[in-house]
Amino acid sequence: MELSVIFMFSGTLLFLATSPTNAQAASPPAPILPPTPAPAPAPIPPYVNLTDLLSVAGPFHTFLNYLESTKVIDTFQNQANNTEEGITIFVPKDSAFSSLKKPSLSNLTQDQLKQVILFHALPHYYSLSDFKNLSQLSPVSTFAGAGEFALNFTDVSGTVHLDSGWSKTKVSSSVHSTDPVAIYQVDKVLLPEAIFGTDIPPTPAPTPAPEISPAADSPSSELTREGHAPGIAPPNSAYRISNLGIWIQMVLAVSGVLVLFL
Numbered sequence: 001m002e003l004s005v006i007f008m009f010s011g012t013l014l015f016l017a018t019s020p021t022n023a024q025a026a027s028p029p030a031p032i033l034p035p036t037p038a039p040a041p042a043p044i045p046p047y048v049n050l051t052d053l054l055s056v057a058g059p060f061h062t063f064l065n066y067l068e069s070t071k072v073i074d075t076f077q078n079q080a081n082n083t084e085e086g087i088t089i090f091v092p093k094d095s096a097f098s099s100l101k102k103p104s105l106s107n108l109t110q111d112q113l114k115q116v117i118l119f120h121a122l123p124h125y126y127s128l129s130d131f132k133n134l135s136q137l138s139p140v141s142t143f144a145g146a147g148e149f150a151l152n153f154t155d156v157s158g159t160v161h162l163d164s165g166w167s168k169t170k171v172s173s174s175v176h177s178t179d180p181v182a183i184y185q186v187d188k189v190l191l192p193e194a195i196f197g198t199d200i201p202p203t204p205a206p207t208p209a210p211e212i213s214p215a216a217d218s219p220s221s222e223l224t225r226e227g228h229a230p231g232i233a234p235p236n237s238a239y240r241i242s243n244l245g246i247w248i249q250m251v252l253a254v255s256g257v258l259v260l261f262l
């Protein structure tokens with residue numbers, strides 16, 4: 001009884017005596033570990049707040065408003081935050097938007113507007129000197145896609161020229177250019193051929209109407225449309241012609257009668 005009490009007491013004494021040494025033994029490795037991970041997070045995310053950058057430079061308020069209203073800002077910020085590819089954005093000044101003449105952005109649908117804004121960025125970081133090589137790779141796909149949504153680049157004695165097919169412009173200054181994020185000011189709003197290829201942007205509006213009917217029905221509906229059109233038109237013209245014929249016959253008959261009487 002007494003012995004076990006002594007053992008327990010001495011046991012707790014031993015534990016208390018050894019635990020500080022344990023703590024001391026544990027603490028030395030801890031300071032060794034932090035120095036290695038500490039420098040690692042620092043170089044990984046150099047967070048660039050695109051909204052912040054664009055609101056202080058420029059003025060780029062119109063472009064920024066479009067970025068936010070179409071939610072494209074999230075796409076771009078996500079690319080800047082989370083990819084090694086990075087992003088290159090071409091930003092027109094407010095004056096470029098106000099000097100837009102014929103093709104006004106106000107006539108575009110929300111989807112088309114989003115495409116136009118996406119068209120202003122490349123899903124890769126390019127320094128200004130990289131564009132010399134890009135001219136050999138043209139056309140370069142934008143965030144809006146390839147083909148009619150691609151941009152051509154040419155280097156004209158150190159100045160980067162852009163060609164969308166619809167708009168030709170150049171980089172007039174560099175707003176920001178540090179590895180994941182490049183922002184360049186351009187002189188004009190970039191209008192993709194895919195949307196502005198025809199003279200009047202809203203022309204594609206009437207075409208979606210026939211596409212509403214299912215694919216299987218569309219040929220028959222087209223047939224009936226074609227069938228009706230020639231079917232209705234000829235009777236009308238034939239009726240007019242026969243009407244005209246009757247009038248001519250009547251006039252001839254009346255004049256014939258008049259001739260007989262005279």
Ligand SMILES: *[C@@H]1O[C@H](CO)[C@@H](O)[C@H](O)[C@H]1NC(C)=O
Pocket residue numbers: 049050051052055
């Ligand atoms: C980015 O900047 C904008 C404008 O300064 C600010 O409203 C927003 O909170 C910032 N976003 C982050 C994630 O810091």
Ligand SMILES: *[C@@H]1O[C@H](CO)[C@@H](O)[C@H](O)[C@H]1NC(C)=O
Pocket residue numbers: 047074075077078081
């Ligand atoms: C980008 O990173 C910032 C800072 O870490 C964060 O606040 C923001 O929500 C991120 N945005 C996106 C779209 O990933």
Ligand SMILES: *[C@@H]1O[C@H](CO)[C@@H](O)[C@H](O)[C@H]1NC(C)=O
Pocket residue numbers: 104106107200201202
């Ligand atoms: C664009 O819309 C405005 C009014 O919203 C209209 O006056 C103008 O004719 C439209 N432009 C085209 C090309 O249809």
Ligand SMILES: *[C@@H]1O[C@H](CO)[C@@H](O)[C@H](O)[C@H]1NC(C)=O
Pocket residue numbers: 132133
């Ligand atoms: C760019 O092109 C030049 C020759 O035109 C070449 O020497 C250089 O390696 C290229 N750079 C890259 C990043 O491809």
Ligand SMILES: *[C@@H]1O[C@H](CO)[C@@H](O)[C@H](O)[C@H]1NC(C)=O
Pocket residue numbers: 138139151152163164165166
């Ligand atoms: C872009 O360059 C390609 C290849 O040189 C050419 O076929 C295409 O027509 C050009 N597009 C524009 C919009 O200039």
